[in-house]
Each structure stands twice: as C-alpha cells, then as structure tokens.
Amino acid sequence: MTDLTLDDARRRDAADPLAPLRDRFVLPDGIYLDGNSLGALPRDTASALAEVVQRQWGEDLIASWNRHDWIGQPQRLGARIAPLVGAKPHEVIVADTTSTNLFKLIGAACAARPGRATILSEPGNFPTDLYVAEGAARMFGDRRLKTVAADDLVAAIDGDVALVLLTHVHYKSGRKLDMAAITAAAHEKGALILWDLSHSTGAVAVDLNGCDADLAVGCGYKYLNGGPGAPAFLFVAERLQEKLRSPLSGWMGHDAPFAFDDAYAPAPGIARFLCGTPSVLGMAALEQGLATVDGVDPAALFAKASALGAYYIRLMDARCGDAGFTLASPRVDAARGAHVSHAHDQAYPICQALIARGVVGDFRAPDMLRMGFAPLYTRFADVWYAVEVICDVIATRAWDDPAFLTKARVT
Ligand SMILES: Cc1ncc(COP(=O)(O)O)c(C=O)c1O
Known part of the structure; x- marks a missing residue:
C-alpha cells in the first residue's frame, strides 16, 4: 500500500x-469535509457584501434596483448556473429555497398532466422532497405520492404517473442515478421528470438538456458556496416554459410587475417561476459563490x-x-x-x-x-x-x- x-x-x-x-x-x-452541507466562504464574499450593504443599499438605496441591476439578479445568476447543469442561460433562474421551488414545479407539473394521479419518488429521498410532494399531491387534485426503491423505479412508471421526482445524487448514500435512462423511461410513459440537483451542482457534471430533462431544482449553499440559506435555483426546459404555470403566482413572475394590474398574466419564459422580491443580499453572496466555479x-x-x-x-x-x-x-x-x-x-x-x-x-x-x-x-x-x-x-x-x-x- x-x-x-x-x-x-x-x-x-x-x-x-x-x-x-x-x-x-x-x-x-x-x-x-462538509462542503456538501455548507460550502466554504469565498475570499471575495465579505467585501462584495460590504459594497452591496454600504454603498448600494446605504447610499444608492432604491435606485439600486436599476443602477446595480438588483432586479436582474435572478436571471443573471441563473445564467451563470446554466453551464454547470447542461442548460441554456434562459432555462435557469435563481429564487426562493429548494423546497419552495419544488412546490412550484410539482404544482406546475401536476396541472400539466391532468388525469394522472401519481407523483413517483423513492423512499428515503431527501425529506423536503417527500414532504413537499405529499403536500402538493393533496393540494393539486386528488393525487398521491408513491415511493418505489430506485432499482425498481423504472418498472413502476406507468400511465398514471404525472411526475417522477428524484434526487440525482442521494443525500445520504451519495448514489448517483442514471439521469438519461430514467428520464427516457418517464417520457416513454408520458410522465414529466423533476431532478433535485442539490448534491450535484458544482461538484458533479450534469447534462439536463443532453438527458432531455424537464424540470430541476438545486441548492445555492452547498457546492455553489452561496452561504447559509443562499437562494436556490430552478430549471424548466425551454420547450415547456410556455406550457407550465407556477402555483405561486406572485408579482415578480408577472408579465409586467410594474404595471400593477389586478389580473395575473405570467411572464414569458423562465421569469414566470419567480414569486416575490429577490433576496438581494443572499443573491449578492451567491454571486461570489458562483464566481468560485467560473471557468471551471x-x-x-x-x-x-x-x-x-x-x-x-x-x-x-x-x-x-x-x-x-x-x-x-x-x-x-x-x-x-x-x-x-x-x-x-x-x-x-x-x-x-x-x-x-x-x-x-x-x-x-x-x-x-x-x-x-x-x-x-x-x-x-x-x-x-x-x-x-x-x-x-x-x-x-x-x-x-x-x-x-x-x-x-x-x-
Ligand atoms: C436533496 C436536497 N434537497 C433539498 C435540500 C434543502 O432544501 P432547502 O434549501 O429548501 O432547505 C437539501 C438539503 O440538504 C437536499 O439535500
């Protein structure tokens, strides 16, 4: 040895x-050896945050939404994550938490597959995935969450499955699922698929479009080094964006938020999956986290x-x-x-x-x-x-x- x-x-x-x-x-x-729970602090984060707090917030105040493009953070950061997950820049957006993004995409997927009652996942998937899916199944029609061991999952996808919900790299075992094969199996039966990339992005190569994946979510505070409670991201394949609607129809996902219309009209593209005001400080920290993976x-x-x-x-x-x-x-x-x-x-x-x-x-x-x-x-x-x-x-x-x-x- x-x-x-x-x-x-x-x-x-x-x-x-x-x-x-x-x-x-x-x-x-x-x-x-815990960067998969909370990524380390990037060298430039503290000074970048001081700049956002002291100058942008402290001096420029409300003008910063335009002057420093705070309003564009969700798209800008999403576009930086895109190459890490095999997506196009306009297919990824940063918003909310992974749990909230799961809810938005599960709700959107259920509505897009009427008449199909099952959300299929694996037992022992990360708890928030199972809990959110269970809650969403109750809320979006009379649906149910069914769990089947990963090895038997492909065989369990049938015409009743609206959505297959899986974590690409299992949070406990580290097992990496075959994204291409499972996605193809879901599509063969007419189901949509949602991948949780929390333990992948920034450490494990992912090719969402190469696998023809539909939907994905992921964390900003693990391998993306965005800091504790960093904003999360979501992916919706371009071909689905106009067909899906978020159940959290907040004003930031509106076609024209500053028209202040009474009626909701979803924004075109990925922006419709935003809900409320971006958490600017969290986004600023995540931006530095993403810089650590730049060009890698x-x-x-x-x-x-x-x-x-x-x-x-x-x-x-x-x-x-x-x-x-x-x-x-x-x-x-x-x-x-x-x-x-x-x-x-x-x-x-x-x-x-x-x-x-x-x-x-x-x-x-x-x-x-x-x-x-x-x-x-x-x-x-x-x-x-x-x-x-x-x-x-x-x-x-x-x-x-x-x-x-x-x-x-x-x-
Ligand atoms: C697979 C997976 N999904 C989601 C989360 C966390 O979701 P949230 O950021 O909403 O707490 C984790 C956290 O460890 C996770 O491992």
Missing part, C-alpha cells in the same frame, strides 16, 4: 490542476471529487477495515456523487469526536458518517489526515465520551 502514504497524497495534490482554486476561499484550520469545467470538478472519494474509500478500507464501518456509498466512481458515507453503530459520537479534533464531516441519522469532497478546495492530503484522525479516534476510543452523545439541533 505504498501509494497510500502522506507523500503520495501530496504528490496527488501537486499534480491536481484544480489545486490553485483553493485560494479562492477562506478556510479555517482543520479539515473541512464541470467534468474536471467531478473527476476530482470522484478521485478524492475513491481515495477516501481506499484509505478507509486499508486503515479502518476492521473498525465496524460499512461502506454505504457506491464503490464505482461513475455511480457515486461527491460524498461518501459509512454506516457505523457509533457514527454520531465518532462524528462529534472528529469535529472536536478539527475534522468536520457530518452525521446523518440513523447511523451514517458522511464526508463531502468539495473539489474546489479539498486536498488529497486533507483526506489522508482525516482518515488518520478517524483511525486514532477509533484506536483510542475517543468517541466513547458522554460529551459526544448529546445531539445538537443541527447534526
């Missing part, structure tokens, strides 16, 4: 074409994330193989996103003991230790050290401390 030495990790870093991008971030001491080929991001994940799996196999960890993510790179999870019956206190030693991953109930490999700033040496600390926490039973058993509100 000579290639699993620290020297080797450093050689890998030296050969990594994305290594210089780490300078685009402010990173604390320690090893941060999504395929290169995925290649690095995959290599880091594969390296972690090999190190864990070699160093912690007898420590009670069970790999819960696909071993094959092409079937995995940018994070890796292991099941362990002491995953929670182990995770806390790691955090106490500066190795930040996260715990996902009931028993997963999850490590994210954000390709813009994670080094192979970080992975090597993280596994070194995991080994030590296991060998010394450092996790076996009552202080590590109290669960915080956010895990």
